[in-house]
Amino acid sequence: MNQDQLKQLVGQKAVEFVKDGMYVGLGTGSTVKFMVDALGERVQKEHLNIVGVSTSERTAAQAKSLGIPMKSVDDVDHLDLTIDGADEISADFQGVKGGGAALLWEKIVAINTDKVMWIVDESKMVDQLGAFGLPVEVIPYGSKHVFDKMAARGYNPVFRKVDGEFVRTDSNNYLIDLHINPITDPHALAEDLIHMVGVVEHGLFLDMVNTVIVGHENGPEVIQARP
Numbered sequence: 001m002n003q004d005q006l007k008q009l010v011g012q013k014a015v016e017f018v019k020d021g022m023y024v025g026l027g028t029g030s031t032v033k034f035m036v037d038a039l040g041e042r043v044q045k046e047h048l049n050i051v052g053v054s055t056s057e058r059t060a061a062q063a064k065s066l067g068i069p070m071k072s073v074d075d076v077d078h079l080d081l082t083i084d085g086a087d088e089i090s091a092d093f094q095g096v097k098g099g100g101a102a103l104l105w106e107k108i109v110a111i112n113t114d115k116v117m118w119i120v121d122e123s124k125m126v127d128q129l130g131a132f133g134l135p136v137e138v139i140p141y142g143s144k145h146v147f148d149k150m151a152a153r154g155y156n157p158v159f160r161k162v163d164g165e166f167v168r169t170d171s172n173n174y175l176i177d178l179h180i181n182p183i184t185d186p187h188a189l190a191e192d193l194i195h196m197v198g199v200v201e202h203g204l205f206l207d208m209v210n211t212v213i214v215g216h217e218n219g220p221e222v223i224q225a226r227p
């Protein structure tokens with residue numbers, strides 16, 4: 001099985017956990033794309049009655065095109081389940097997210113959700129976080145100074161650019177990817193980053209996930225990370 005097939009496998013497995021009447025957070029990324037396809041199929045064929053809340057403009061467009069009823073996060077008072085991808089998950093189920101630039105909306109949706117599920121192919125499971133650059137969303141104004149302060153702390157920052165242009169998030173901010181490998185104390189790093197003026201949010205998703213579905217060659221593995 002190639003990586004895409006593993007992603008599809010976990011996407012299809014995840015939607016088995018979606019029940020009638022749920023408010024469902026829809027993550028972002030290539031793995032989630034397969035999940036949203038599978039969810040759309042259940043909505044169309046089984047008339048599954050759910051409301052989706054998207055974590056990006058991309059996912060919202062896909063979900064709407066499949067006929068999944070959608071609401072904005074501010075139009076629901078809570079979410080039952082959010083299904084999202086991840087860039088890295090450590091052995092103690094801490095995560096790095098934001099490779100697809102959606103970390104801010106993803107975190108807002110996740111913290112307002114009863115149960116958070118991450119779906120990944122097995123390459124995302126690591127002993128310690130850090131091999132994947134840690135995305136940090138920053139306000140463009142003054143971002144050079146934030147960047148310099150990160151460099152001075154030894155975080156090896158790199159502005160995310162495509163074809164020489166700054167990548168913009170759905171909130172029109174910039175991203176700075178930090179190269180700290182390994183991240184030995186994710187909580188201390190999170191605490192430091194969130195107090196830097198100009199940082200909107202970082203991609204460390206700590207103590208947040210309840211269930212992880214990992215795609216292996218021999219099938220999906222459902223892991224209960226937290227109750």
Ligand SMILES: O=C[C@H](O)[C@H](O)[C@H](O)COP(=O)(O)O
Pocket residue numbers: 027028029030031032084085086087096097098099100101102103106
């Ligand atoms: O910003 C994007 C998200 O955090 C994604 O969920 C994450 O980057 C994983 O994406 P993919 O499934 O494409 O590897």
